Amino acid sequence: MSWAFLRDLLSGVNKYSTGIGRIWVAVVFMFRLLVYVAAAENIWKREHDEFECNIKQPGCKNVCFDHFFPVSHIRLWALQLIMVSTPSLLVVFHVAYRENREKQHNQKLYRNPGKIDGGLLYTYLISLILKTGLEIVFLVLFYKLYNGFKIPHLVKCDIKPCPNTVDCYISKPTEKMIFLYFLVATSCLCIVLNLSELSYLIFKYSIKCYLKRHMKKQQ
Amino acid sequence: MDWGALHTILGGVNKHSTSIGKIWLTVLFIFRIMILVVAAERVWGDEQDDFVCNTLQPGCRNVCYDHFFPISHIRLWALQLIFVSTPALLVAMHVAYRRHEKKRQFRKGDQKCEYKDIEEIRKQRFRIEGSLWWTYTGSIFFRLIFEAVFMYAFYFMYDGFRMPRLMKCNAWPCPNTVDCFVSRPTEKTVFTIFMIAVSSICILLNVAELCYLLTKFFLRRSKKAGNSKQQSNHENKEETKQNEMNELISDSCQNTVIGFSS
Helix, strand or coil: CCHHHHHHHHHHHHCCCCHHHHHHHHHHHHHHHHHHHHHHHHHCCCHHHHCEECCCCCCHHHHHHHHHCCCCHHHHHHHHHHHHHCCHHHHHHHHHHHHHHHHHHCCCCCCCCCCCCCHHHHHHHHHHHHHHHHHHHHHHHHHHHCCCCCCCCEEEECCCCCCCCEEEECCCHHHHHHHHHHHHHHHHHHHHHHHHHHHHHHHHHHHHHHHHHHHHHHC | CCHHHHHHHHHHHHCCCCHHHHHHHHHHHHHHHHHHHHHHHHHCCCCCCCCEECCCCCCHHHHHHHHHCCCCHHHHHHHHHHHHHHHHHHHHHHHHHHHHHHHHHHHHCCCCCCCCCHHHHHHCCCCCCCHHHHHHHHHHHHHHHHHHHHHHHHHHHCCCCCCCCEEEECCCCCCCCEEEECCCHHHHHHHHHHHHHHHHHHHHHHHHHHHHHHHHHHHHHHHHHHHHHHHHHHHHHHHHHHHHHHHHHHHHHHHHHHHHHC
8 A cells, every 4th residue: 555556546536537637636646746755755754863952861852853743744745645635536436326326227327427517517526625625724734833834943942851941953954845835836736726627617517507598598 | 656657657658759759758767767766866865864074062963964955966856857757748638638539539420530449549649740749849848948947956056066075064053163074975976977967968859859840840831831832833824824725715706706797
């Protein structure tokens, strides 16, 4: 079980997406998943070992690290990637349900089970709203937990058993900050893509509805 | 999810590339991605552990390392490779879109569609012309820009491509100017120069491919213009012949009329 599983999952979603949805999948693969695995993971790999405090008191380093990093950036990043990819599964499940129904009744109930219309449209819209919501939630979480997207190179810690206020030094703060900004930028890009896909679908189907009604009235 | 997945994605693009594009992809995978994963990552693996400063002051090493290496070489290369591979996705998406359109035509039973079955559409190789030409050329152009930007960023951040053995650091909390020693500087310099050289080769290949595509485009245009000129010349000749014949006919008619009247 690894990121390859998520990759295969998203490839399945790609089939039932609109054009903008496919661009979203490509952005998630290339700029978020690949960057995470190929670059970001290694930066945070030894963050605890390389976290150094200016004191010999045993336990002080552990306590200070735990205080300043309740959940590591890299774990939040991984959680965000997983949570944001999951709503797309709703669409896959709905299509599978449609195909199952067709098999059970042994007749063609839908013109094309994978086409985004009727109930599947609502599922798709809900998945888009959930994706956008989760992205925003994680960005806010990042901001609140770490007081913005900055990583200081020095933090002052005075929790027991540290005898007094102690200087603790974080490793590679600049590199971590660069990748954090990269994460925020790609998140924002994904939010913009989701919102444009949402407006595109709503616009397209309201025009369709309006035209249908207009034709009915004329008849 | 790793570089292997990128290989699968870009492998699909390979079919629709020019020969120079195929060479570029090979160079990218063998001399850049593979070298990065198999060799370079090991060289830079212990970079912070073995970065040693001549002081016992806690925190000095962390701060000095962060000052001299705002972003590690290895991460910069990984980002460069990801950004440089992304434009090829544009081509892959365009090809997928065209295939989708052809499949739709085939399903509708369009008589214009010349394929016998869906498998043929899936396996077909599209020629680089029309809108695909613009997408392909645009992707090469973006590739060039990304390569150039990253090479400049490297040069700018590390004052050249050499890795010094010793760096003098006096950032707080180091008590005074402290000597800090980089681990494996020669090996790192060798790999940096290697990666820069391969980047330059890739830039040259991209420029050559761009020139080749532009030349082909202009040749095709001049051929079309030549063909249409030939056609219009041919048409002009036919017109003058017809005009002459018409004059002859009208003259002979007049003569007969005159002859008749007189």
